[in-house]
Amino acid sequence: MWLxxxxxxxxxxxxxxxxxxxxxxxxxxxxxxxxxxxLFGVAAPGVAPLDLATLAxxxxxxxxxxxxxxxxxxxxxxxxxxSPRVDPSTGKEWPITFDxxxxxxxxxKELGKRREGDITQGRINLVSFLYALHMNLSAGxxxxxxxxxxxxxxxxxxxxxxxxxxxxxLRGFLRKWLPSWWIKVNAKAVRVNFDLHRADGLWLWPVLxxxxxxxxxxxxxxxxxAVMRSVLDYEDPMLVMQRPGLHENPNPRLxxxxxxxxxEKAMRDVAAERGFKILRPYGMAYIESxxxxxxxxxxxxxxQNNAWSTSVWVDGDTGEIRDVSVPSGxxxxxxxxxxxxxxxxxxxxxxxxxxxxxxxxxIVTVMLSVTGIYxxxxxxxxxxxxRRHLANSASAGLTAQNLVETSVGRTP
Numbered sequence: 001m002w003l004x005x006x007x008x009x010x011x012x013x014x015x016x017x018x019x020x021x022x023x024x025x026x027x028x029x030x031x032x033x034x035x036x037x038x039l040f041g042v043a044a045p046g047v048a049p050l051d052l053a054t055l056a057x058x059x060x061x062x063x064x065x066x067x068x069x070x071x072x073x074x075x076x077x078x079x080x081x082x083s084p085r086v087d088p089s090t091g092k093e094w095p096i097t098f099d100x101x102x103x104x105x106x107x108x109k110e111l112g113k114r115r116e117g118d119i120t121q122g123r124i125n126l127v128s129f130l131y132a133l134h135m136n137l138s139a140g141x142x143x144x145x146x147x148x149x150x151x152x153x154x155x156x157x158x159x160x161x162x163x164x165x166x167x168x169x170l171r172g173f174l175r176k177w178l179p180s181w182w183i184k185v186n187a188k189a190v191r192v193n194f195d196l197h198r199a200d201g202l203w204l205w206p207v208l209x210x211x212x213x214x215x216x217x218x219x220x221x222x223x224x225x226a227v228m229r230s231v232l233d234y235e236d237p238m239l240v241m242q243r244p245g246l247h248e249n250p251n252p253r254l255x256x257x258x259x260x261x262x263x264e265k266a267m268r269d270v271a272a273e274r275g276f277k278i279l280r281p282y283g284m285a286y287i288e289s290x291x292x293x294x295x296x297x298x299x300x301x302x303x304q305n306n307a308w309s310t311s312v313w314v315d316g317d318t319g320e321i322r323d324v325s326v327p328s329g330x331x332x333x334x335x336x337x338x339x340x341x342x343x344x345x346x347x348x349x350x351x352x353x354x355x356x357x358x359x360x361x362x363i364v365t366v367m368l369s370v371t372g373i374y375x376x377x378x379x380x381x382x383x384x385x386x387r388r389h390l391a392n393s394a395s396a397g398l399t400a401q402n403l404v405e406t407s408v409g410r411t412p
Contacts, residue, residue: 263295
């Protein structure tokens with residue numbers, strides 16, 4: 001109880017922020033469309049999006065001082081992540097003020113650009129600022145570490161909180177445990193808050209743990225990987241990056257169109273071999289530190305619509321296939337990770353129902369934190385009151401603990 005109380009109090013402020021921002025971000029794309037409609041293209045009847053290599057070359061023309069890190073096409077928007085090129089005359093990076101460029105996928109025309117999460121750029125970064133708050137408190141690596149520690153504490157506290165609801169005795173176990181699952185709506189305020197805190201935590205326990213543990217995955221990856229490797233068949237992504245043949249290569253021999261052709265052929269071969277269906281191209285990247293192009297598609301194996309989960313790596317010089325990645329089936333641990341990511345980001349086959357559910361879970365997370373604070377405050381007041389009246393209470397045959405429990409509405 002002591003552990004649950006104080007860990008909960010330390011986490012409460014963070015979980016309130018995460019719950020509120022997470023509820024909004026469950027509708028991230030609709031919010032982006034509402035606040036920044038200019039960042040989305042307009043599909044013309046019968047006009048298909050440009051192929052990925054053409055979009056990459058258009059982006060290079062639009063922003064010649066930028067290098068494309070990766071880009072993806074989702075519905076009517078091409079989202080391009082860029083970083084500054086080096087100015088050969090000075091040996092320094094070009095001073096660009098953005099790291100995202102948006103293109104019309106049907107024409108290749110620039111729709112806008114921004115530095116992701118920089119709220120000083122105004123409305124264009126409102127949603128991305130909310131995302132930065134949610135992921136790292138908009139504080140870079142320090143924020144990632146803080147929220148990673150909070151997520152790990154939350155994951156452990158899920159089990160502590162569950163344990164505290166379980167009856168001590170196995171005799172009549174279900175009869176004793178059943179009241180923990182219900183809320184006495186006609187009881188006093190303290191009891192209603194206690195029931196809300198306990199019952200909602202029980203009913204949503206699996207979902208809350210999914211969000212807690214997936215947060216560890218995003219923010220404290222070393223701990224997450226160590227646990228997953230110890231309990232499941234899990235392929236460590238860091239080990240994939242150490243495979244033979246991978247090397248830093250800032251100037252690949254292959255161009256975007258050649259890499260796309262090789263990636264398309266390799267993906268068709270992989271789909272035929274593993275028995276899945278390619279639905280559409282999704283994105284490409286060039287990873288300079290590894291010397292490979294990434295070619296990604298949306299397949300019927302995908303859980304998320306907006307993800308790089310079905311992809312191949314193409315060597316930037318030789319065109320050899322260096323890696324194949326599928327979202328499910330290869331390793332149990334990685335399949336679980338795919339689902340954790342999709343569930344956390346409310347990105348399961350464009351399900352509006354699940355987005356609404358995730359938004360509600362965010363509100364429940366806030367409610368659990370608020371009721372936890374309220375219960376601590378009431379018990380703290382009760383303990384102070386009992387200490388002041390201990391002498392008189394003792395003469396009446398009551399213990400301090402009797403007084404605390406009675407004052408918060410619980411049966412001694």
